[in-house]
Amino acid sequence: MHIRSASKIVALCLLMLPAHIAASDTLGGTHVSTFGTPGLIDMPSGFVLPDGAIHNTTALHDGTFRHTLTFQITPRLFGSFRYSIIDRLDGPNSTRYDRSFDLGYLLFKETRTRPAVQIGLRDFGGTGVYGSEYVAASKHFLSGRLTLTAGLGWGRLASHGGFKNPLSILSSGFDTRGEGPGSISEVGRLEVDQWFRGDAALFGGLSYQVTPNLHFNAEYSSDAYVQEGSHTGFERNTPFNFGLTYQAGSGTNLTAFLLHGTEVGIAANFATDPKRDRIPSGIEAAPPALLPGKTAEELGWGPQDIAASRSKLALLLEDQGLRLDALTLESNTAILRISNSRYAAEAQAIGRAARILANSLPKSIEEFHIDLAIHGMPVSRVILRRQDLEELEYDLDGAWKSFALARIVNATDMSGATSPDRYPQLSWSLTPYLEPELFDPDAPIRADLGLQFLASYEPAPGLVLSGSLRQSLLGNLHTSTRPSNSVLPHVRTDVTEYSKQSDVQIKHLTAEYFFRPGRNLYARLTTGYFETMYGGVSGELLWKPVHSSLALGAEVNYARQRAYDQLFGFRDYDIMTGHASAYYDFGGGYLGQLDIGRYLAGDWGATVSLDREFNNGFRVGAFFTLTDTPFSQFGEGSFDKGIRFSIPIDWLVGSPSKEAFATTIRPVLRDGGARLEMRNRLNDLIRGAHGNELEDRWGRFWR
Incomplete structure (x- = not known):
């Protein structure tokens, strides 16, 4: 294996970094090919990834570097962006820097009697180096230890073993495949005159779980590596590819593979589940506990104590990363306007502000109106009752019950009650x-x-x-x-x-x-x-x-x-x-x-x-x-x-x-x-x- 410049290694390290930081152990079940999409080695499979999963895949063999970012957009649809560096593809001393997109859609989920079936586009709208389309079906056997895949490919995936396009029975237009971009200015267009057109070819393979962490993969490839064989010296002695994949845990898979009997390569796949936090419980300080309500006398309140209470509240809110913009007390209601500079979830800021109000104000204040302000501009108001806070703090379903009981309304202007210490x-x-x-x-x-x-x-403001x-x-x-x-x-x-x-x-x-x-x-x-x-x-x-x-x-x-x-x-x-x-x-x-x-x-x-x-x-x-x-x-x-x-x-x-x-x-x-x-x-x-x-x-x- 060789790579022509050290910058490729730098690119590899930087592109892989974001993916590895929060990988999930649940994401290793779908095997990912060297193209970064669900598959065996080079060939695609009938599966898709877990919903929301993000996979970063880097594959390297003689003269070729590929890095693919794949995102499972919906439970059935995934999309990929690939950056490839291919030595000598355009001449003896040349390097092709290629960018491409993929899409795959799950037509049928796997059942006891039916395989999973996926249809996909590879390298659409790019230079067409990897341009191809496919339909693939995959099924698990032996309690999931054995997976069999069979598929039909077009374009590059029909460059070996091609035969007349079966879609020709629908229209003779499927017999002829478009030529692709004619110049660099045409790269990026959707070449729909190529999709599922021209010759088709069969591909297939299997994956077998040797141990809980080791898989053996074998495939019959319909990709003849025509361009690489003509320009880079790639030798293709057999249509069969073989690989071993080790699941290292934390969503990390490492693969060694043999392409067409001549080329040895390696690949690494890092999976991230954005739905799961790296530290689910967080490491922030615990919120203030909700205390039993007290009367004004028990709190030491007098008729002129609003200024002192505002200052005390401002300090307590500041300790929670919140800024007191304004405070008004009306009969049994407190109206508080805050700016949240700490919590990504505004609901967390509201919850902490509500508990501070309940602990600091007399229990005669039965309702809290909390306005969320951004750059001094009121945006929304959340209305909460003290009684609901007290009843639901330790309720197992307290989150959704408190939301159901809260009222969210448009915020009103409170410029006249702005805290004198808020600005500048x-x-x-x-x-x-x-x-x-x-x-x-x-x-x-x-x-x-x-x-x-x-x-x-x-x-x-x-x-x-x-x-x-x-x-x-x-x-x-x-x-x-x-x-x-x-x-x-x-x-x-x-x-x-x-x-x-x-x-x-x-x-x-x-x-x-x-x-x-x-x-x-x-x-x-x-x-x-x-x-x-x-x-x-x-x-x-x-x-x-x-x-x-x-x-x-x-x-x-x-x-x-x-x-x-x-x-x-x-x-x-x-x-x-x-x-x-x-x-x-x-x-x-x-x-x-x-x-x-x-x-x-x-x-x-x-x-x-x-x-x-x-x-x-x-x-x-x-x-x-x-x-x-x-x-x-x-x-x-x-x-x-x-x-x-x-x-x-x-x-x-x-x-x-x-x-x-x-x-x-x-x-x-x-x-x-x-x-x-x-x-x-x-x-x-x-x-x-x-x-x-x-x-x-x-x-x-x-x-």
């Missing part, structure tokens, strides 16, 4: 940062490492002045020498120039104002330096009732391109952009978004996004953008698309935090379909404090 508020931090850049054709991965200073100042300053310490982002060949305005393809001019960079410097212009309405005004490449003025309006699954928004921006040194200057390019947006919560954690409008290069179009968010805040999604920019002008990739992750810090470390590690993987970064990277867009900012999200995460109310 200053916060800052000094942290390391890592800024990666993936899939440069000249290097698989580049990155900078340095220090980042962040500061935020809130002089009044709704007004936030913030900025971040970076000092690069080491890295290679500045070493890219590939010029942009885009025929569109270079609104994104010159991004590497911003890492070359200065080691000290202002990443953002903005003034933001958040307010409620009307019932169910939220607004944001932002001015300053938004992001690495742009500054200007932005305004956003969002309509979202507290219990609605639908939200509608509009954003208008005047954007000007920043100088390459990322300090205070600007370049000549400026533009008006804007989008109308619709957001919909489909239930079950599935979130959809549609944005229609004008993009940074002046093109008009729409972006469609679909995300799956788990109850612990772990989020995986995908998006694509189509605009009036022709595919040929867009360049490689044909249109903008990608996948994105948001991994909560509390999921990683167990301690409470509202922060998350978020990243977007774009196979190709071009200028078409480019949008501003705007901080604090309203829907993501407020939805965690609304009815659907509160319900999903109410299990943390008593934590």
Whole structure:
């Protein structure tokens, strides 16, 4: 085995890192092929992965490196993104850096009498190196120790043992397979004239459990490795492949395999279950115990003690990571407005605030109205009764019962009762940062490492002045020498120039104002330096009732391109952009978004996004953008698309935090379909404090 550059090993290590940190022992049951999808060695199987599972698979054999990220989107549908490095595929001294997507759908689940049946597309919309389609069936025998698989393949999976396409009985159009992308500008399109067309071929194999942790795999492959045999010297002496897979525990599988009698390879698969926290019980301090209610006299209250009680409450809330914005006492009701800076689940903040109110206020206060505020803007109100808290604290079903008895309503303005000690508020931090850049054709991965200073100042409710300053310490982002060949305005393809001019960079410097212009309405005004490449003025309006699954928004921006040194200057390019947006919560954690409008290069179009968010805040999604920019002008990739992750810090470390590690993987970064990277867009900012999200995460109310 050999690999031409050390950067490939660096890429391997960095890409594998996120997957291994929280693997689940329950995820090793479905065997994953060297292509990172359910299968044997190279061939697919009829199975899919456990719902929600994320698999990172790395496979290596002579001259070929493949890393695949697979996500089980629904119980029946999975999707994969693959990055491959193939030596000598395009010539003696060449290296092909290839990106591809897969989809697989479970047609039938396995039963006592019927196999599992899966239909799939491999490498659709890419260069077509691995382009193929298949239908596969798999069945367990001998109490699950033996698994048999048989399938029918097209494209590359019909390059050995091919015969006339059986689908020809439906239409003669299935006899001829399209030629695929004719140039780099056509890569990324959906080549539907190839799908399930041309010759077909049979494949199959078996997997046998030798010991509880060791599996023997054998397959008859319909992949002749034609391109590799013609260009890389790959020798194929037999259609049979063999492998041994060791299940190391914690969702980790290691495989050694023999391809076609000549090539020895290794593969590693790491499985993650985003539904399960790494530390399920968490490591945060226990909440305050609910104490028996006391009278005003027992608490030492007098008629003028509201100021003293507010100060005491502020200290108790601060100890729980909550900030007292306002407090009003009305007859038998306490109205409290808080800002939550610690807990990813707003329900956990509400639960702790409610117990502090019950312990600190006279028992004549029978009802608690707790307003959740974000940047001083009231978002929602949760109404709880003291009696319900006392009865349900130790109830085995206390979580869902307390939610059923709670009332969630629209928050009202309480500006007149704002705590005098709440503003102004200053916060800052000094942290390391890592800024990666993936899939440069000249290097698989580049990155900078340095220090980042962040500061935020809130002089009044709704007004936030913030900025971040970076000092690069080491890295290679500045070493890219590939010029942009885009025929569109270079609104994104010159991004590497911003890492070359200065080691000290202002990443953002903005003034933001958040307010409620009307019932169910939220607004944001932002001015300053938004992001690495742009500054200007932005305004956003969002309509979202507290219990609605639908939200509608509009954003208008005047954007000007920043100088390459990322300090205070600007370049000549400026533009008006804007989008109308619709957001919909489909239930079950599935979130959809549609944005229609004008993009940074002046093109008009729409972006469609679909995300799956788990109850612990772990989020995986995908998006694509189509605009009036022709595919040929867009360049490689044909249109903008990608996948994105948001991994909560509390999921990683167990301690409470509202922060998350978020990243977007774009196979190709071009200028078409480019949008501003705007901080604090309203829907993501407020939805965690609304009815659907509160319900999903109410299990943390008593934590």
